[in-house]
Amino acid sequence: MNKGNLAAKKSAVNSVKSNTNHRSDLWGNQEIHIVDTVEKCKEVVKQLRLHTNKYNVIGIGCNTRNFNQKFALILLASYLGSCAxxxxHSLDKIPRELWKFLEDKNIVKVGVNVAEIAINLSKCGLYVASILDLRYLAQQCNYPPESLALLSASHLKVVLIENHRLERKHWTKPTNKLDIQNVEYAAKSVRVAIELFKKFENEIKSKNLYHVHDLRHRxxxxxxxxxxxxxxxxxxKKKENENQTTETVNVNVAQNDKPRNREIHVISNVEECRAVMKKLRAHCKKYNVLGLTCKYESTKGSVNLLQLASHCGLCALFRxxxxxxxxxxxxxxxxxKNILKVGHRVSFHVDKLEGxxxxxxxxxxxLRYLAKECEYPADDLELLSNTCLNFDLKTLDWRVLSSDWKYISLREEIDYAAKIVHATIDLFKFFEKKLVAEKYLGNRTKFFDELCLAHLKEEIQYSTLPPQEIRIVSNAAECQSVVExxxxxxxxxxxxxxxxxxNTPGGRKVALLQLxxxxxxxxxxxxxxxKTIPVELQAILEDENILKVGIMPHKDGNRLGNNYRVEVSGILDLKHLAKKCKCKAEGIRSLSEEVLNVKLDYKKRGRISREIHKSWENDKLNDENIQYAANDGHVAIELFKKFQQKLMSTNHSDDQTKDVKQFIDKHCASHLKKKAKPKQKKTAKTKQKIASFGHLNVQKGIQTHPKIFAICT
Known part of the structure; x- marks a missing residue:
């Protein structure tokens, strides 16, 4: 029996070695194509195109972990079972046929975490259009949104538990030496995506009573x-109370101004700029206020896009x-000085434009000053827009969220940038109307003189942190999502x-971790x-290639290790970089003011600070706790970026990943603490308990595992 299985396996391996096409019997009609030449790629893409003529959906996948072009593997599967x-890395060049196939908006690419796949493929210069996460369809079928492996096991009875078979080390070999099990697993992992789509389509179709016989039309x-x-x-994942919140907002803003026609200009040269400036000037003569915001190039923090908007709906996007x-x-x-520029955290944008x-x-x-005067939540622009304007600024489009805003060309990017700056001018008008009517008794001049001019002086003193996205995580599922x-x-x-x-005083265990x-x-x-630290979180904490920066972070790492048995790796104290930059300050608050010109209000001593440190284990964190904790993590990374900018000001390229690696190697490597190991105190009493525990197990004939002794200590 064993000899027969071995012979069958050898035969299958030989079939892959001799021919890059291979059939699998899991679904009965599966055909696997291993593509390692340009000619083969063209041939396979042509076949996939023929399949999409009748059923324009393709399953998609890739080896997402540690993804780069050198060892990139793209997985595609059609509804007829053809898997590519x-x-x-084996192709001399990426053929035009593959480019067009992935960019075709009429072909839907389905999978789980497909946005991450699209972002990874964009690193190789491949743009993927019309992607769809299968979990949206699972929700429509009233199934819990789960991972691809769980969806596959639940609905197809197909097991996907060997993701290590997609790791790059298995795919660096020549085609004739690839392991047949790795090949079959890769094909199976992408085939389940298209099979799940077909299953969900059939279920939703039956619920909605589609009676169309033509397959493509249906x-x-x-x-x-x-x-x-x-x-x-x-x-x-959609929140349960999302619809209720929206309904409440609609009632509150029923009297808001009607939406206007928007006029959007994307400006790339001097002539276009001058023409649009004339229009903005004309609008400012009637209403001397402009909305202002900027978009940045990630780590270097340099401004790539300036957005200006007038009250008439004119929006100018300057590349x-x-x-x-x-x-x-x-x-x-x-x-x-006679034209007021309004925005959310506008002082940060002003400083960056000047620098x-x-x-x-x-x-x-x-705008946060005006929001506070009206008693609205001030720190989140999206929330302000929803509450005051009934206008949703949130986007889930991966193309927008991953954009560096250098050469915006997609309509989605342009629309999103315009929406943000239009919201700033509309919010100002909303607050002006409300405050002039309720507080200044119709006197607009008084509103400007007493409120706006007072805060203009304040803005000169301190800057604000860049916009934050704060995610509060309370369970393993949320943790897995945010760690991704x-x-x-x-x-x-x-x-x-x-x-x-x-918690202080008396707190023993770490209650909150900020990253x-x-x-x-x-x-x-x-x-x-x-109850325990999720595996995904433990892995990122123990990853030596990811730096964890802060002020005296080794103490936090040691406490985390002692409490949760985690060895935090790649720890760097920012004090070392502060000394190299000749900073006088040492604490997080003083460094924030000296280096970033940002004042941390909750860092001052007194009642507020003491109350915050008593409530980390409460059922729900209040606004002060959330802002305090988020600022600590955010200031740490902003300080690191500022130190990098100062110490590497003359030595940088367009590749930020390469820049940060060079900076770490040159300025940080000698100060890195690789691991913060948990302490293991072995008192005489503990040793006696361990000895008696082991002796008891020996008497019962049980072999004590070494890890049990480690836990006991």
């Missing part, structure tokens, strides 16, 4: 009705990197702001609400 395993109807609203979205020189008209309108391009922006006011996003950010900039909080990325994502992980 495309080894990019599938297209299904895509238009059930799939298109979720195209290109990063999957996010600053494309200008050889800036026209005087643009500089004059920014420097004009990067020498623009001196006059008369800028932060942390990983994606770390692929490009492998540094995390790191801090821990626990912040270079793009403003800050995860507040409530360890006090979890």
């Amino acid at each position: 395993l495309i080894r990019l 599938v297209q109807m299904f895509i238009n009705k059930n799939c298109k609203p979720h195209f290109n979205h990063i999957y996010q 600053l990197r494309t200008f050889d020189k800036f026209p005087v008209e643009l500089q004059e309108i920014l420097e004009d 990067d391009y020498g623009f001196c922006v006059a008369s800028a006011i932060d 996003r942390l990983r994606i950010h770390c692929d490009r900039y492998n540094v995390l702001g790191f801090d821990c909080e626990w 912040a990325t270079y793009r403003g994502l800050c995860a507040l992980i409530r360890l006090c609400k979890m």
Whole structure:
């Protein structure tokens, strides 16, 4: 029996070695193509195109972990069972047929975490259009949104538990030496994506009573009705109370101004800029306020896109990197003290415009001051827009969220940038109308003189942190989701702001872990609400290639290790970089003020600070706790970026991943503490208990595992 199985396996291996086409009997009609030449790629893509003529949906996958072009593997599967395993590193060039196939908006690419796949493929210069996360369809079928492996096991009875078979080390070999089990697993992992789509399509079709016999027409109807609203979205589970919140907001803003026609200009040269400046000037004569915000190039923090909007709906998007020189008209309108520039955290944008391009922006006011006067939540622009304008600024489009805003060309990017800056001017008008009517008795001049001008002076003193995305994590599922996003950010900039909080006085265990990325994502992980640390979180903490930076972070790492048996690796104390930059300050608060010009209000001593440190284990964190914790992590990563900018000011390239690696090797490597190991105190009493425990097990005939002794200690 064993000899027969061995012979069968050898025969299968030989079939792959001799021919890059292989059939599998799991579904009965599966054909596997291993693509390692340009000619083979063209041939296979042509076959997939023929299949999509009748059923325009393709399963897609790739080896997402540690993804790069050198060992990239793209997985594609059609509804007829044709599976293509495309080894990019084996191709002399990427054929045009593959480019067009992936970019074809009429072909839907389905899978789980497909946004991450699309982002990874974009690193190789491949753009994937019309992607759909299968979990949206699972929700429509009233199934719990789960991983691909769980969906496959639940609905197809197909087991996917060997993801290690997709790792790069298995795919660096020549085609004739590939392991047949790895090949079959890769094909199976992408085949389940298209099979799940077919299953969900059949279930939803039966519920909606589609009676269309033509297959292509039926599938297209299904895509238009059930799939298109979720195209290109990063999957996010819908909250139960989302609809209720929206209804409440609608009532509150029923009297808001009617929407206006929007006029959007994307400006790339001096002539276009001058023409639009004339229109903005004319609008400012009637209403001397402009909305202002910026979009940045991730870690270097340089401004790539300047957005200005007038009250009439005119929006100007300036692609600053494309200008050889800036026209005087643009500089004059920014420097004009009689034109108020309004925005959310506008002082940060003003400072960056001055530092990067020498623009001196006059008369800028932060909308948060007006929001506080109206008693609205001030720190989140999306929430402000929803509450005051009934206007949703949130986007789940991976193309927008991963954009560096250097050469915006997609309609989705343009629309999103315009929406943000239009929201700033609309919010100002909303607050002005409300405050003039309720507080200043119809006197608009008094509103400007007493409120706006007072805060203009305040803005000169301190800057604000860049916009944050704060995620509060209280269970393993939420933790897994947020760690995936942390990983994606770390692929490009492998540094995390790191801090821990626990109750004082008397707190023993770490209650809250803060991890912040270079793009403003800050995860507040409530360890006090979890029984154990999830495997994904432990892996990122123990990853030596990801730096964890903070002030005295080794103490937090040691406490975390002692409490949860985690060996935190790659720890760097920012004090070392502060000394190299000749900073006088040492604490997080003083460094924030000296280096970033950001004042941390909750860091001052007194009642507020004491109350915050007593409530980390409460059922729900209040706003002060959340902002305090998020600022600690966010300031740490911003300090690191500022130190990198100062110490490597003359030595940088367009590749930020390469830049940060060079900076770490040159300035950080000698100060890194690789591991914060948990202490193991062995008292005489503990040793006696261990000895008696082991002796008892020996008497019972039980072999004591070494890990049991480690836990006992």
